Amino acid sequence: MNIAIASGKGGTGKTTVAVNLALALEDVQLFDCDVEEPNCNLFLGFELEPVEEVTCLVPEINPDKCTLCEKCADFCKYNALAALPNKIMFFPSLCHGCGGCSLVCPAGAIEEKLRSIGRIEKASSQTSLKFLRGILNIGEAMATPVIRSLQRHLDESRPVIFDSPPGTACPVLAVMGCADYCVLVTESTPFGFHDFLLALEATRALNVPVGVVLNRDGLGDSRVEEFCRAEGIPILLRIPNDRMIARLYSEGIPFVKEMPDWKEKFEDMFETIKALVCKSTGVQ
Amino acid sequence: MRQLAIISGKGGCGKTTLTAAFSSLSGNSVLADCDVDASDLPLILKPQVLKTEDCLGxxxxxxxxxxxxxxxxxxxxxxxxxxxxxxxxxxxxxxxxxxxxxxxxxxxxxxxxRVSGQAVSSITRFGPMAHAKLGTGEEASGKLVNLVRKKAVELADRYSCKLVLIDGPPGTGCPVMAAITGTDLVLVLSEPTVSGLHDLKRAIKLTAHFRIPTVACINKYDLNEKKSLEIEAFCREAGIPLLARLPYADITTEAMMKEETVIEYAAHSGDSGAVEFANIVRNLWAELEMRLSETFKKEMCPKALRIRGT
The missing domain is CATH 3.30.70.20 (Alpha-Beta Plaits)
Structure with missing residues (x-):
């Protein structure tokens, strides 16, 4: 079972929920898919070892064969190739690696080579929690291929928790699209609610069942719970607006470690999610 | 015309809250809400839409x-x-x-x-604003960010504004790069948490990559003063001026609930904490304005703002 922890708004507590949930359970996997800002390990403190380099195929133009016909530059939809009077210029960070330029080159002057855009790492220690994360290199634009590479390391036999990036754009959909259940973390403020609705729209477009974790409960008003009640969206957990929790977070300490009664609350939440997934798929 | 981008790496550091506050202080600026995934400035500024344009992705x-x-x-x-x-x-x-x-x-x-979203030109109580709505799951959010910035510059020309205030998206990927390229100054917000510091470092690497003068500010500094000191030490080491330390205060949420900027809220609530908070924001804004001024640019060319140890 794959559970994605997501939210429209940044800073609502996705990583907090993902890490604490993973630590409260036995024998699960945690995948940090927020490859632009992978923060889970700041709270886990694992030694990490590289698993693979995430690469993208990019063109290499052989100037001896190139006839400067400009077909490659005309074809490229991403403006990664520009035809100058005496050469073709290549802008690696714009390239999506579609391979179109080498396909259309009539002179066979374009070969493709691998370029690193990020990497996948895993926790080297043997614990009951299997942790992997992806990191996008700074200055690189394409988060989605890193997320896809990360997802290839899934062990289908155990539950997995995905810490998703914020927002509702392509990288988020790549995470939600792989999930059997999506937990949306939000707070009951105008910003929180507005961004929650955007994320909800995304889960509905993908037909993923969804539940809510209300973070900083007590802050703001009751607009999120009123909405959830009206729409029949389960509120799985409430995390109070507690300075102690905020303080532990700031130190990088997952609060299930310091406040043991929360372990049970997260376990309960997981059981509820399991039941809800069975209900929505109709299988045991 | 000058352009100031407010980013944070990590979400929830207060980018939108501060951008809204700056708009109520600047008097003569255009707002560009470049967090096209989750555009929240309109919730505070209640824009009247002038024109909507499809963005082809x-x-x-x-x-x-x-x-x-x-x-x-x-x-x-x-x-x-x-x-x-x-x-x-x-x-x-x-x-x-x-x-x-x-x-x-x-x-x-x-x-x-394929239409990936809409760019919207609007007018608010503090001046013109460009913002957007990205279609769910669309890829081209960098492209939409560019369109929002283009609209903001058009609005600045039409309403003769001297400054474009950019509310940036979280992260370090494509939309963030689109939001900061070609700006004159970037303000990076941080918070004293392990993730706040980690993401500040990544954000600063990015601004260094683009060679944009960068300044920083700590929000909720009293949540963890030890971590705040770490951030200060890091900024000093990296040569990033740290312009302000804002306290952990509920007034940001209270102002948001009332759909006001913290400056507006402080002006009528009479709450001493709110007034104090607003004054820190005012000082921060004065610092930023000084750094955006022409004389400052002449005396402190970007080369002088070296970035070390990132």
Whole structure:
């Protein structure tokens, strides 16, 4: 079972929920898919070892064969190739690696080579929690291929928790699209609610069942719970607006470690999610 | 015209709260809400829409099933896995590269335009604003950010504004790069948490990569004063001026609930904490204005703002 922890708004507590949930359970996997800002390990403190380099195929133009016909530059939809009077210029960070330029080159002057855009790492220690994360290199634009590479390391036999990036754009959909259940973390403020609705729209477009974790409960008003009640969206957990929790977070300490009664609350939440997934798929 | 971008790496550091506050202080600026995934400035500033424009994103492949013989070449050649088994296109996978259109021996594939979102020009109580709505799951949010910035510059020209205030998206990827390229100054917000510091470092690496003068500010500094000191030490080491330390206060939420900027809220609430908070924001704004001024630019060329130890 794959559970994605997501939210429209940044800073609502996705990583907090993902890490604490993973630590409260036995024998699960945690995948940090927020490859632009992978923060889970700041709270886990694992030694990490590289698993693979995430690469993208990019063109290499052989100037001896190139006839400067400009077909490659005309074809490229991403403006990664520009035809100058005496050469073709290549802008690696714009390239999506579609391979179109080498396909259309009539002179066979374009070969493709691998370029690193990020990497996948895993926790080297043997614990009951299997942790992997992806990191996008700074200055690189394409988060989605890193997320896809990360997802290839899934062990289908155990539950997995995905810490998703914020927002509702392509990288988020790549995470939600792989999930059997999506937990949306939000707070009951105008910003929180507005961004929650955007994320909800995304889960509905993908037909993923969804539940809510209300973070900083007590802050703001009751607009999120009123909405959830009206729409029949389960509120799985409430995390109070507690300075102690905020303080532990700031130190990088997952609060299930310091406040043991929360372990049970997260376990309960997981059981509820399991039941809800069975209900929505109709299988045991 | 000058451009100031407010970013944070990590979400929830207070980018939108501060941008809104700056707009109520600046008097003569255009706002550009570049967090096109989750655009929240309009919730505070209640814009009146002047004009909406579709943003065309990457095109979308479409297979004419009458011509398709099911040979499967398109599916093999597509690097994005966007051609499904029944020879329809998964719109969330397709990046509009057009490889399938040239590979198809039957010429059955064509590209269709696709609207990835809308850019909106508006007017608010503090001046003009450009913002956007990205379609769910669309790829081209960098492109939409560029369009929002273009609209903001047009508005600045039309209303003779001297400054564009950019509310940036979280992260370090494509939309953030689109939001900061070509700006005169970037303000990076941080918070005294392990993630706040980690993401500040990544954000500063990015601004260094683009060689943009960068300043920083700590929000909620009293949540963890030890971590705040670490951030200060890091900024000193990296040569990033730290302009302000804002306290952890509920007034930011209270102002948001009332759909006001913290400056407006402080002016009528009479709450001493709110007034104090607003004064820190005022000082921060004065610092930023000074750094954006022409004289400062002449005396402190970007070369002087070195970035070390990142």
């Amino acid at each position: 990457l095109e979308l492949a479409s297979i004419d099933l009458k011509l398709c013989t099911g040979c499967g070449i398109c599916r093999e050649i597509c690097r994005f896995g966007a051609v499904l088994e029944n020879f329809t296109i998964n719109p969330y996978g397709c990046e509009g590269c057009a490889v399938c259109t040239v590979a198809c021996p039957e010429n059955a594939v064509s590209l269709m335009p």
